[in-house]
Amino acid sequence: MADPDVPDSGVWSEIVGQPGVVRSLLAAVRAADLSVRGDSDTGAMTHAWLFTGPPGSGRSVAARAFAAALQCEAEGGTPGCGQCSACRTVLAGTHADVRVVAPEGLSISVAEMRSLVQAAARRPATGRWRVVLIEDADRLTEGAGNALLKVVEEPPERTVFLLCAPSDHPEDVPVTIRSRCRPVRLSTPLVAPIADMLRKRDGVDDELADWAASVCGGHIGRARRLATDSQARQRREDILRIPRGLQRFSDVFTASSELVRSSEAEAGESGESRDEAEKEELRTAMGAGGSGKGTASATKGANAAVRELEKRQKSRATRSQRDALDLALVDLAGFYRDVLIARSGSTAAPNHPDFADDVAEACSEWTSESTLRRLEAVLYCRRALARNVKPLVAVEAMITTLHHG
Known part of the structure; x- marks a missing residue:
């Protein structure tokens, strides 16, 4: 039976098998809304959040849904409608006041974090909050972590930091940062909610949805790949044939x-x-590729920029x-x-x-x-x-x- 306190529509439908998390985040959004309107002194917004949970549990998905609900423009009803311009642009990654940092290399550098801190100091341009979402916060270098700590200690007004990491262990998130964040702990989703998600959202037939949910190890993204990609299913089968296929050295x-x-x-x-x-x-x-005066210098500058881009792409x-x-x-x-x-x-x-x-x-x-x-x-x-x-x-x-x- 569905929980009446847990919405199953809008941005919240993206969070699979985490009813307790949805309730907590929704309560925080409502308190933040009252704080913005000046209707409450007790609903002050927490300016730093730490989303933790096993791989595939939906840490970054929950953080994005929370960011969308904070910016939601719908009047009345449950925040996070999923239909307004703010919700749609946050989920698409194009909202002017929501900055998402997803490390493309093996770590998040101090230079990238300093640039992010400077952007976070500005007031929101169009939304209610300026939100900084850091996926894989466990990949912060020591210098990047120190840069983040300074702004988390003294957060700018109307700025919210959302950090995602596998756990709150000191090896993943330094104690100094963790102690200044409100924790949001996600658990491994059960088979039934994952299968239900595959059926409703991806149109997967019952048998394939149940199978993918049972073999994904609670990893929502993996379940979706297995259910929708035949090559992913074949790769998994090849891997699991290895233990019994080692007959000769x-x-x-x-x-x-x-x-x-x-x-x-x-x-x-x-x-x-x-x-x-x-x-x-x-x-x-x-x-590059243009004609006329200055073409040579433009091409030279473009080539240098491309070489730098290629380094990042290799990482x-x-x-x-x-x-x-x-x-x-x-x-x-x-x-x-x-x-x-x-x-x-x-x-x-x-x-x-x-x-x-x-x-x-x-x-x-x-x-x-x-x-x-x-x-x-x-x-x-x-x-x-x-x-x-x-x-x-x-x-x-x-x-x-x-x-x-």
């Missing part, structure tokens, strides 16, 4: 190269067209590849977890119910100790990649252990 090198190549292909599918479009747009903006491609490879490693870890569950006789839900036959075969051939060693090898590979070990080297070391056990 030579299979180690074949599987390693295929796994790395698959992650590169996945990262490059959307990257190439985007990169070329960005370069062409920059050349046009810099006056973005590296991050995309590592994210794709990390997702594959999470799938592998889930397989070995399923084997341990089966060997222990636990009734816990498996990560990959559609690979129950492979899990049963592995369960009859491997000991719990060798399965745990394999699982630890996958987790160690993830840590090695986070420390900038070359992907092929890290993956070959991992799959060697998967072969030997």
